[in-house]
Amino acid sequence: xxxxxxxxxxxxxxxxxxxxxxxxxxxxxxxxxxxxxxxxxxxxxxxxxxxxxxxxxxxxxxxxxxxxxxxxxxxxxxxxxxxxxxxxxxxxxxxxxxxxxxxxxxxxxxxxxxxxxxxxxxxxxxxxxxxxxxxxxxxxxxxxxxxxxxxxxxxxxxxxxxxxxxxxxxxxxxxxxxxxxxxxxxxxxxxxxxxxxxxxxxxxxxxxxxxxxxxxxxxxxxxxxxxxxxxxxxxxxxxxxxxxxxxx
Numbered sequence: 001x002x003x004x005x006x007x008x009x010x011x012x013x014x015x016x017x018x019x020x021x022x023x024x025x026x027x028x029x030x031x032x033x034x035x036x037x038x039x040x041x042x043x044x045x046x047x048x049x050x051x052x053x054x055x056x057x058x059x060x061x062x063x064x065x066x067x068x069x070x071x072x073x074x075x076x077x078x079x080x081x082x083x084x085x086x087x088x089x090x091x092x093x094x095x096x097x098x099x100x101x102x103x104x105x106x107x108x109x110x111x112x113x114x115x116x117x118x119x120x121x122x123x124x125x126x127x128x129x130x131x132x133x134x135x136x137x138x139x140x141x142x143x144x145x146x147x148x149x150x151x152x153x154x155x156x157x158x159x160x161x162x163x164x165x166x167x168x169x170x171x172x173x174x175x176x177x178x179x180x181x182x183x184x185x186x187x188x189x190x191x192x193x194x195x196x197x198x199x200x201x202x203x204x205x206x207x208x209x210x211x212x213x214x215x216x217x218x219x220x221x222x223x224x225x226x227x228x229x230x231x232x233x234x235x236x237x238x239x240x241x242x243x244x245x246x247x248x
Contacts, residue, residue, distance in 0.1 A: 001055040001146065001168075003046045004108040006099055006125070007074060008036035008089075008117040009067045019217045026217065028066075035070055038114025042174030044184055045144060046112055047078040053146065055110075056080050062089045062098045068200065075195035076187035082198070087205030090213075092124030097208030099125070100132040108169060110146070115139050115173035123173075130171035138164055142177030 011017065012032040020027045035043070049055040059074040060083040061067050071082040085098045103111060111133075116123035123139075130137030142161070143154035152165045153172070172178075187195070229237045241248045 001049065001053050001109045002106065003049060003055050003057045003110045003112065004103065004106075005039065005043045005046050005057060005059045005074070005079065006111070006113040006129075007039045007043070007059050007061040007070060008114065008119075009033050009061060009063055009070050010036045010117050010119045013118065017219070019219075023217045024214065033066070033070060035073065036114050036117045036119075038116060038118075038173075038175050039112075040114075040184060041176055041178045042112035042114060042172065043074060043077060043079065044179045045174065046110075047185060048179075049110070049146065050078060050080075058083060058106075058108075060085065060099065060102055062087050062095045062205075064088070071200055072195050073187060075198045075200070076191040077185045078191065080198065082200040084200065084202050085205050086202050087207070090210040092120075092122045093128060093211040094208040096125045096128035096132060098205055099129050101206045102203070103129070103133055109149075110151070110168065111135070111171045112174055113171065115141070115175045126171055126173040133169075133171065135169050135171050136166040137171045137173070139173030141172045141174055144172060144178060 010033065012034045015031045017031070018027040019025060043059065046055070046057045050057050057079045058081045059071060059079045061071060062085045064086065067084055071084060075082055083102060085102070087098055089095045111129070113126035113129065115126065126139060127137055138153045138155050140156040141153050142156055145152045146168070149168050150165060151168055151170045154161050154163050156177070227240060229240065238248070
């Protein structure tokens, strides 16, 4: 079984975020980048398939050479090969289009993406990729098993869990539940040393045109001070909720 895991290079949530060029560009100076958590859940599940089903695991990302450390970490976790498409991930469509060119070259049985990245939270790439490949798609996936050439999955829906099955190939939108945080693999020294010997291939992009553009970034407003009201003074509480908070 051949598995492709799509990886996003995202800022650590503890990093301080700033913008430049009149708030039109993201300032990456001083920002620590990590593997997108939803992608890492998917990668961990792929490594389990590697161990159980003797699957081959390839990781791929769209970005410049600043993404290489993230790909090397994926190799240290256990992936067999890494591919970087040397392009600027300008929007979800262009990323999906670039990824589709890789999928067209190799017949992958299972393509795992995170259901969304934690930077833009667009949740567009896996669905568009599945459409481009004309492949079944299961997002919000919290369980996945493969028996011969058939996939059995569970996904979160409003009010419950849905069970689905289909023949391979399939695109998965992974999230927490596919594996748990305690299951994530921390690279050991042996894995780090082996990662240096594994192939990291850099491919030129197909130059897919973006379908959208960013006009401006805006930070959330700073939290305002808290007003404390005596529990006996209900009139003042009602007045504040009505006049200042505008919730009643």
